[in-house]
Amino acid sequence: MSTSMTTDALSRRVLRYAHAQGTGRSQFPTPAQVAEASGPLPDGAAGADAVTLPYGTTELLERTAFPAGRVAGADRLPERALLAAFGLQRAELTNPYFEHRALPSVRSLFPVHAFLTGEGPARVLDVHRHALAELPGAARDTARRILLAGRYTRLPAFYGPLRGTLTELELGISLRALAVGLELFGVRGRLTLPTAEGALTDLGLTDGEWSLPLTVDLDGPGRPEPAPPTADGERPPTADPSLDEILAVNRAQAALAPQEPALLTPAIPREAAARDLSWAEVLWERGSGRMPRGLTGMAGRLRQVPEGSLAGATAWAAVPPPGELLRRVAEHVNVTVAVQATDGFEDGVHRLSGGRLLPHRPGAGALAALERDYGYKLAPGNGCDVRHASAVWFCSVRQHELIAELGPGAWTLAQYVAGWITQGLCLNAAAHGLYARPARAFDGLAVQRPLGLAPDETVLLSVISGTPRFNGLPLDLRL
Ligand SMILES: Cc1cc2nc3c(=O)[nH]c(=O)nc-3n(C[C@H](O)[C@H](O)[C@H](O)COP(=O)(O)O)c2cc1C
Known part of the structure; x- marks a missing residue:
């Protein structure tokens, strides 16, 4: 009896071993990864x-x-x-x-x-x-x-x-x-x-x-x-x-x-422009960009994008967070975006002010310059396409000023505000067929100059958004 159980267990092991070597199996996650x-x-x-x-x-x-x-x-x-x-x-x-x-x-x-x-x-x-x-x-x-x-x-x-x-x-x-x-x-x-x-x-x-x-x-x-x-x-x-x-x-x-x-609401801007889509499609399509064959990072394609994608992102970013205190914190969170190849917007760095994007540092090449300051470089095992993105958003704060005015708890509140804005940008990107990758991987000091941030201004979070080059093999898990 015990010999046959041992044989069964061994057979399962051999079969798993054989299965793992089948064509394409390396592309699937192992049970431990799942x-x-x-x-x-x-x-x-x-x-x-x-x-x-x-x-x-x-x-x-x-x-x-x-x-x-x-x-x-x-x-x-x-x-x-x-x-x-x-x-x-x-x-x-x-x-x-x-x-x-x-x-x-x-x-x-x-x-x-x-x-x-x-x-x-x-x-x-x-x-x-x-x-x-x-x-x-x-x-x-x-x-x-x-x-x-x-x-x-x-x-x-x-x-x-x-x-x-x-x-x-x-x-x-x-x-x-x-x-x-x-x-x-x-x-x-x-x-x-x-x-x-x-x-x-x-x-x-x-x-x-x-x-x-x-x-x-x-x-x-x-x-x-x-x-x-x-x-x-x-x-x-x-x-x-x-x-x-x-x-x-x-x-x-x-x-x-x-x-x-x-x-808590409204959290959805009324004026967000989009293709003809359902909410199910937008939630399904939200993604950070991908690479093929299990590689990390993202690959993008530089493409002229319609005005609505950036106008929509602006509307999502401008929805204030809930409550007076978070709104006071939000007044300290600067939203800056480097833009290229977008209808209706000049290439260069813009700032969100009063619900609109205003030119801040006009000029071509801002995204290529930013790629040099991104931590996960292009490498054989990693994709990086900041230079081909349509927009890179930055939420930043002058933390001394913030804490002096609103107290030490405001640092954590500023993270909530940056997160609130980020999820809006992610949903808007999905509605326009774009990826949106939140990242903490930009060198906060190096980006100050190209973005025109103050010397004491800290980047809380950035969001890289562009046209995906690879869409991957999705398995639908929705119920
Ligand atoms: C707060 C935050 C910070 C992140 N920072 C990085 C980053 O620095 N670099 C990066 O490549 N991805 C970063 N990501 C993206 C995640 O890796 C990504 O969401 C995850 O791989 C899931 O992929 P998906 O968004 O396409 O579902 C970050 C995500 C969040 C929420």
Whole structure:
């Protein structure tokens, strides 16, 4: 008996070995790569009881015109909004990063999770089970809320303190994605910015790896009970000094003055021009650009693009984030864009001001110059086509001025604002058949001069957008 089981196991091993050598197999991810493809759930949730999410959200969005259409006649609206925002869209079989959603994420690691409270135990969105999974350590909360929290340790430890800003940029991206999802399904949400650990403790997330959550109340005016702030120095140090620093900076939000919960919508600009498309197509097509054969980076083609692609991007970038405080922070976030080969716009650097792009440094060649300052160079294993992009956007801030005026918590808020703008640019690009790649890889000092930034101005995030040269093999994962 044991001999035959051993033979079976050995046969499976030999078959896997033979299969792995078949034609084209090297282009497919290994099971380990698939398992690594997206963030593990909070501890204990993977095996916990779960409520299945509704099916057919994509079909509803297929009947909804981009950008002005809204879904009619649907049930389970908050869950469908979560699926529109964070649900799986496609697997890309020739991309080193396997899983893709309607929002970008560093190496498709998805450090930000969405939580839903209000019926029974708090639950976390588990896109792989197409379900909301119970959180074992969570308190029962009768208010219907969606919370977004980022797990810093999901990003590789060698990213050091960058894990903080990247995760918080992704919180801003996730907030815009959620706002768009709620707007599409006609659900009102009110955002409360984090001021204390209480909401994290309520979710049972006590392990010192998580950002404070952004809370969106779905019923009534909303106001999560503020818990007492964590006093400075109270947190026991972890074994990772850069994680301690990330947590301390994130908790500086406790010093922010409490704000009234702010309506999350509108997040979709009315005037965004587009081809004749459905929302399902736009969410499906959102991408950061690709390379063939499992190579990293992106390849683009320089093409004259219509005015609407940049006018639409401007409209998406100009939608203010929710609430007075984030809007005050947004006044400090400068949006600068280097443009070429775009109808209706002069080549050169422009600045967003009063909802319009104004020429800032006119002249050809800005994108070729910027490619020299981009960290992931063109190489045998990596594509880089900044010089062939249509536009490269930069969100930047004079951080001394920001913190002097709005306090230390404003640094994290500036990441949310840059993320909010970025997700708008990504959706607009998809609507115009363009890729849009968020990147932290430009040399922040080197780009100051070509962009005309101040010497004390820091780039928070950039977005490279252009015509893709390679579209890859997508596998449809939508439900
Ligand atoms: C905050 C943030 C920073 C990123 N930084 C970079 C970067 O520096 N270089 C890069 O090539 N891609 C960067 N990306 C893009 C991701 O690698 C990309 O979203 C991921 O591979 C998934 O691909 P997709 O967006 O096409 O679904 C970044 C994404 C985010 C959200």
